[in-house]
Amino acid sequence: MFPALDTPCLLIDEPTVTRNLKTMQDRASTLGKALRPHSKTHKMPVLARRQISLGASGIMVAKLDEAAVMLAGGIAQQSVGYPLIGPIKAIRLAKLLVEGLRPRVSVDSRPALDLLERAAAEAGCKIEAVIEVNTGLNRAGLRNPDEIAELAQRIRGSERVRYRGLTCFGGHIGYQPTEDEALTLIRDENALLDRIAAHLTRNGLAPEIISEGGTIPAHYAEYLRVATELRPGTYIFNDVVTVASRAAEWKDCAATIVTTVVGQPDPAWAVIDAGSKTLALDPAPSGGFGYIEGRPDLLIRRLTEEHGVLVDHQGRPVRLQIGERLRIVPNHVCATVNLHDRAVFVDGEEILYSSPIEGRGGIR
Amino acid sequence: MFPALDTPCLLIDEPTVTRNLKTMQDRASTLGKALRPHSKTHKMPVLARRQISLGASGIMVAKLDEAAVMLAGGIAQQSVGYPLIGPIKAIRLAKLLVEGLRPRVSVDSRPALDLLERAAAEAGCKIEAVIEVNTGLNRAGLRNPDEIAELAQRIRGSERVRYRGLTCFGGHIGYQPTEDEALTLIRDENALLDRIAAHLTRNGLAPEIISEGGTIPAHYAEYLRVATELRPGTYIFNDVVTVASRAAEWKDCAATIVTTVVGQPDPAWAVIDAGSKTLALDPAPSGGFGYIEGRPDLLIRRLTEEHGVLVDHQGRPVRLQIGERLRIVPNHVCATVNLHDRAVFVDGEEILYSSPIEGRGGIR
Numbered sequence: 001m002f003p004a005l006d007t008p009c010l011l012i013d014e015p016t017v018t019r020n021l022k023t024m025q026d027r028a029s030t031l032g033k034a035l036r037p038h039s040k041t042h043k044m045p046v047l048a049r050r051q052i053s054l055g056a057s058g059i060m061v062a063k064l065d066e067a068a069v070m071l072a073g074g075i076a077q078q079s080v081g082y083p084l085i086g087p088i089k090a091i092r093l094a095k096l097l098v099e100g101l102r103p104r105v106s107v108d109s110r111p112a113l114d115l116l117e118r119a120a121a122e123a124g125c126k127i128e129a130v131i132e133v134n135t136g137l138n139r140a141g142l143r144n145p146d147e148i149a150e151l152a153q154r155i156r157g158s159e160r161v162r163y164r165g166l167t168c169f170g171g172h173i174g175y176q177p178t179e180d181e182a183l184t185l186i187r188d189e190n191a192l193l194d195r196i197a198a199h200l201t202r203n204g205l206a207p208e209i210i211s212e213g214g215t216i217p218a219h220y221a222e223y224l225r226v227a228t229e230l231r232p233g234t235y236i237f238n239d240v241v242t243v244a245s246r247a248a249e250w251k252d253c254a255a256t257i258v259t260t261v262v263g264q265p266d267p268a269w270a271v272i273d274a275g276s277k278t279l280a281l282d283p284a285p286s287g288g289f290g291y292i293e294g295r296p297d298l299l300i301r302r303l304t305e306e307h308g309v310l311v312d313h314q315g316r317p318v319r320l321q322i323g324e325r326l327r328i329v330p331n332h333v334c335a336t337v338n339l340h341d342r343a344v345f346v347d348g349e350e351i352l353y354s355s356p357i358e359g360r361g362g363i364r
Numbered sequence: 365m366f367p368a369l370d371t372p373c374l375l376i377d378e379p380t381v382t383r384n385l386k387t388m389q390d391r392a393s394t395l396g397k398a399l400r401p402h403s404k405t406h407k408m409p410v411l412a413r414r415q416i417s418l419g420a421s422g423i424m425v426a427k428l429d430e431a432a433v434m435l436a437g438g439i440a441q442q443s444v445g446y447p448l449i450g451p452i453k454a455i456r457l458a459k460l461l462v463e464g465l466r467p468r469v470s471v472d473s474r475p476a477l478d479l480l481e482r483a484a485a486e487a488g489c490k491i492e493a494v495i496e497v498n499t500g501l502n503r504a505g506l507r508n509p510d511e512i513a514e515l516a517q518r519i520r521g522s523e524r525v526r527y528r529g530l531t532c533f534g535g536h537i538g539y540q541p542t543e544d545e546a547l548t549l550i551r552d553e554n555a556l557l558d559r560i561a562a563h564l565t566r567n568g569l570a571p572e573i574i575s576e577g578g579t580i581p582a583h584y585a586e587y588l589r590v591a592t593e594l595r596p597g598t599y600i601f602n603d604v605v606t607v608a609s610r611a612a613e614w615k616d617c618a619a620t621i622v623t624t625v626v627g628q629p630d631p632a633w634a635v636i637d638a639g640s641k642t643l644a645l646d647p648a649p650s651g652g653f654g655y656i657e658g659r660p661d662l663l664i665r666r667l668t669e670e671h672g673v674l675v676d677h678q679g680r681p682v683r684l685q686i687g688e689r690l691r692i693v694p695n696h697v698c699a700t701v702n703l704h705d706r707a708v709f710v711d712g713e714e715i716l717y718s719s720p721i722e723g724r725g726g727i728r
Contacts, residue, residue: 006452006728040669062670063637082637082670085626085687088370108629111686139671140627140635171668262449263504265472271504273427273446277702278727281645304535305404305698306426306446306727307503322475323449334669338641339702341725361705361724363642363670364370 001325002344004351007260008274010340011327014347016254017047017236024218024235025054031221036060036079038213038233041334043359044343045073047236058104060213060231064092065362071101073358079167079231080105081213083112083132083140090118097123104128106167108141113155120160129155130167130209133196135189137171143192145199152205165207165228166196170217175245175285182216182245186223193226219247239333240284240291250329255337256293257328259308267317269301270310274328276303280339282332290328300328365689366708368715371624372638374704375691378711380618381411381600388582388599389418395585400424400443402577402597405698407723408707409437411600422468424577424595428456429726435465437722443531443595444469445577447476447496447504454482461487468492470531472505477519484524493519494531494573497560499553501535507556509563516569529571530560533595534581539609539649546580546609550587557590583611603697604648604655614693619701620657621692623672631681633665634674638692640667644703646696654692664692 002009028035037051038060048059048070058077061067067078080103084093093103097119107113107129120127131148134141142148148166155163170189176182189212197207211229212218218232234241237255238248259274279290281303289300289308298318301311312318320326330336337343338360345352366373392399401415402424412423412434422441425431431442444467448457457467461483471477471493484491495515498505506512512530519527534553540546553576561571575593576582582596598605601619602612623638643654645667653664653672662682665675676682684690694700701707702724709716 003451006456007450008727083626083635085637086371086624087367092370108627109686112627134629138630138633139668139673140629142629260450262447263472263476265498265504265506266502269502271447273449273728276644276646276699277725280640281699282640304503305702309503322473335640335645338669339725339727361641361703363372363703 001327002258002351005258005344007258007325008278009258010337010343011256011258012237012343012345013254014345014352016252020236020238020252020254021050021054024232025056027218027221028230029055033221033227034229036211036229036231037236038081038231039066039070039359041233041236042337043069043357043362044355045070045075045358046355048073048075060233063362063364064089064096065364066359067096067101067103069359069362071096071099076100076102078103082106083108084115085111090115090122093119094122097125097127104130104164106130106132107151108132110151110154113151113158113161116161117158126160126162128162128164130164130211133166133168133193135168135170135192136185137169139171141168145196148196149200149203149205152200153203156205163205165209165211166193167211167213168193169213171214173214174216175241179246182220183223186217186220190224190226197226215242216245216247234333237333240286240329240331244285250293253329255330255333257290257330257336259326259328261320261322261324261326264318264320264322268311270318270320272308272310272326273306274308275306277305277339279303279308279328279330280332280335282335284331290330293327293329295326365691366622366715369622369708371622371689372642373622374701374707375620375622376601376707376709377618378709378716380616384600384602384616384618385414385418388596389420391582391585392594393419397585397591398593400575400593400595401600402445402595403430403434403723405597405600405701407433407701407721407726408719409434409439409722410719412437412439424597427726427728428453428460429728430723431460431465431467433723433726435460435463440464440466442467446470447472448479449475454479454486457483458486461489461491468494468528470494470496470504471515472496474515474518477515477522477525480525481522490524490526492526492528494528494575497530497532497557499532499534499556500549501533503535505532509560512560513564513567513569516564517567520569527569529573529575530557531575531577532557533577535578537578538580539605543610546584547587550581550584554588554590561590579606580609580611598697601697604650604693604695608649614657617693619694619697621654621694621700623690623692625684625686625688625690628682628684628686632675634682634684636672636674636690637670638672639670641669641703643667643672643692643694644696644699646699648695654694657691657693659690
């Protein structure tokens, strides 16, 4: 398995990426929704450009480090998903505006709005803003219609910031044991967004955009009747959690780690050269730290920094050879990709090219 | 708090590092044990050189990527802690040998030994080897005295590989609820190493070196009567797990993340700009994902990629302001440092300099 590559190595299967990109764009287009993929999953401008060329209206980034990398990669239309807080962030945003960034920034507080006004004034331009709604994830975002209307009114009154509507991330819809449970959460979300949009409309603040994040919500796009836009990220590669959530199948998983069995000191376990610094510790409902392709008998029971310990699911002796290679689908591919400086693109068993992950580690 | 720095930012307190380095070197020297610190914690040649200049006999690295960075940083004496498997690893090791690496490599199988012979022959030099013993962590390493003696005999018969002794990592001694429980595990480990060493000695294979890894075991160094060498890593910075294990106090924690409160959309929680891509998901016995300095009332309840959600330990409203900064001691500092490209060295509140983390992401 890929004898020309040293392990552990991040592989990306090109035909699978192509299919995943097309499937999601087709779904959004068919439903008449805009698609603005989250680039945090791949952090590669080359892939963001493909998303745009297929029809995406822009991309989503988490932080300004990512925005800078994607802007340098030629992408000006970006949603910044994180409320920006603090004077240094204002200076950095102003600099990116001067360099051509055309951002739509999420806000959920007055300080976050103040920062946009300051940065836009400094750069002498305008910025678009959407208000983040907490639809159940209980992270960022407002929930009270009056508070949301008050913030919208304040944006409407700004000379520099243009009010566009609402944004949310249905992360809590993520893994659900049954499809019915996911659909119940989606109906609740629709009802909440309806109530908020109606309240805003009554106050002359009708949202033009209602944007929904997440690959699992995007899988249920036909039920997201209120959303005008989708912002999935993981769909480009998929992972164990996406499969466990019924939003993809194993054949749709484009990113894998090739690893080598480096020891089998006891019949009960084997050691591979991929640990938490290669795969990340993100959990999956199925247990373990990744899915080994073609070996449903094996469980990645624990990870230390540079080692993985494999056992048999049923407690039988592990059937592996030192030097043997395995291919692992990560639990959470966004976290895995972020640990790697480069990815090797392949088509099946054929190596195509290696590409830097320019946005990796963009934590500010 | 550090208004000149954007957040999130990795800080390293210089006086604390200096004290931690000296304390550990003094402990090893007083007990007559060699010190060979694991550089995976800091991944900075500048810090490895300080460890050497204080008296360390060399350093430990996990993988060849780290070895290459440390060799380029001027450090030839390195223990490679990972069994190296596969033809590409042999070529890479041979290249590093030619460039001056003087490694001591851990082996626990015949293929791992074969690789050392191949690399040494290719480079026209010799390599030192130690046999990894599994003392209870159940990861790499052999446990059966006969198997260990057989592998030692095979090394002894090699023209290129020099047998030096035994190595182990008492990772299972890590967090224990009480000191007595830790000491019981250490006594068991001593007894096992005694038995193996006696068996080797009877077969003319007396180990010159018996090397013990880990900061928690090194904290109990006076009880490690069999070990001739210590290989702690985390001690340079310490972290929540080290403190929970009674091997350090909060004042000994040199590496922290400065983070900003970016939202408080509900009285029950606040959102910070540090998530799993900044802190890592490694757990600690105390729960949560890091310790907020000076705020024992706050719990980092969950991390998504770029957000942390803080709550009050007792469920009371969270007392924080948007824009306020906090300083977090990571649960597992080795995993946190690996996510950052640079660290800012400080002395209390004063910024000294910024340094690249050259070995970060060295996963092969």
